[in-house]
Structures are given as C-alpha cells and as structure tokens.
Amino acid sequence: MANASTEQRTVVVSRDVPARLVPDGTRITIHKNSFVNLRQALGGTYTVTLNGNMARIDGTDADAIGQAPLELDFDPPEADGSVREADLNTALGTIFDPEIPVNILDLGLVYGCDVIRREDKNVVQVRMTLTAPNCGMGPVLVGDVEDRLAKVPNVDEVEVALLFDPPWSRDMMTEEAQLELGLF
Numbered sequence: 001m002a003n004a005s006t007e008q009r010t011v012v013v014s015r016d017v018p019a020r021l022v023p024d025g026t027r028i029t030i031h032k033n034s035f036v037n038l039r040q041a042l043g044g045t046y047t048v049t050l051n052g053n054m055a056r057i058d059g060t061d062a063d064a065i066g067q068a069p070l071e072l073d074f075d076p077p078e079a080d081g082s083v084r085e086a087d088l089n090t091a092l093g094t095i096f097d098p099e100i101p102v103n104i105l106d107l108g109l110v111y112g113c114d115v116i117r118r119e120d121k122n123v124v125q126v127r128m129t130l131t132a133p134n135c136g137m138g139p140v141l142v143g144d145v146e147d148r149l150a151k152v153p154n155v156d157e158v159e160v161a162l163l164f165d166p167p168w169s170r171d172m173m174t175e176e177a178q179l180e181l182g183l184f
Helices: 059-064 084-090 138-149 173-181
Strands: 009-012 018-023 027-030 035-042 045-050 053-058 110-118 120-127 157-162
Touching: 018 059, 018 138, 027 053, 053 059, 053 138, 053 157, 084 110, 084 138, 084 173, 138 157
Parallel strands: 120 157
Antiparallel strands: 009 035, 018 027, 018 053, 035 045, 045 053, 110 120
16 A cells, blocks of 8 residues: 555745645645645655645655655666656556555556657657546646656656546456455
C-alpha cells in the first residue's frame, strides 16, 4: 500500500514550490519561508494548508517541506528522441488517486496513453477516467498526470482527456489492487 500519513504539523517552506489548490487544481506557488500545515502524505503527494486553503505539493518537490523527494528513475533518453512506453508507465505508476492509496494504473483509470509527433514535438495523449464522474479531485489528478509525464525523457507536451464512457468500475482494477483494498 502507498505510504499514507496523517501526522499534522507546521513546516516552513525552504524554497518557492509549485502546488495545486484543492479541489480545483489551480496552479500556485507557495513562497519560500511560508508556514504551511502538513495535513497528509499519500501516494507521493503532500496536502498542506496555507492561509486557509488546501494545496497539493508533488512528491518530486517534497524537499521544500522537509520530506524525502520522490525520485523518478529513467534510463538515459533515447538518442533518436523517442519516448519509451516503459517510462510513461513508470511515471503513471507513481500517481495515486487522491483518496484511494492505489496508483491510477492499478485502479484502471488510464484507458490509453499514446505518443504522437506534432510540429517536431512528442505529445503524450492520455485517455483516462475518474472513479466517479463528479469527483471533486479530478482537476488535481489531471494535473498530477500532466506534471509527472512531463518529467519523462523526450516528452514535450502532455494532453489529458477525461472520459466517462465506459464508466469506471472496480472490475477495471488489477487483482493486486483489489487484494490491497480487501475487495477480493
């Protein structure tokens, strides 16, 4: 199961750090020397409160709040500029549903991930869904996908399309995820 912690404490941000407001996903910068309340660590992201607003900090930026940063380990980029499917899956496998401690691949939220060439750029197009069409954390999850895939070698742009047909069901989860959540 993903590392989940609900120890709440106040920390001082050591550098400017990008974050996304919860639940709408608006991108913000939390400035150096700001006081934030660390509310939750789940699936490689950190939820903090700042001036009464909740925000999520990506695990790759966790050092800014005194936590060990998530290290994405990719082989050196392909010399021909191509994007490896394995690298995309590695990045997607580090993204967890905001409320369920299982990554989005094992949850069955990703319907497809393709790389297309457009104007000499590698554009990753992701087709995905949410566990519920009215999930308030949808924009945050989409932002997580965009941010993590942008870190993959040779990826120039990321486009995410949210689809609700077919609707998600727990049957789309891997057996491992179902076991982890006690659904078997």
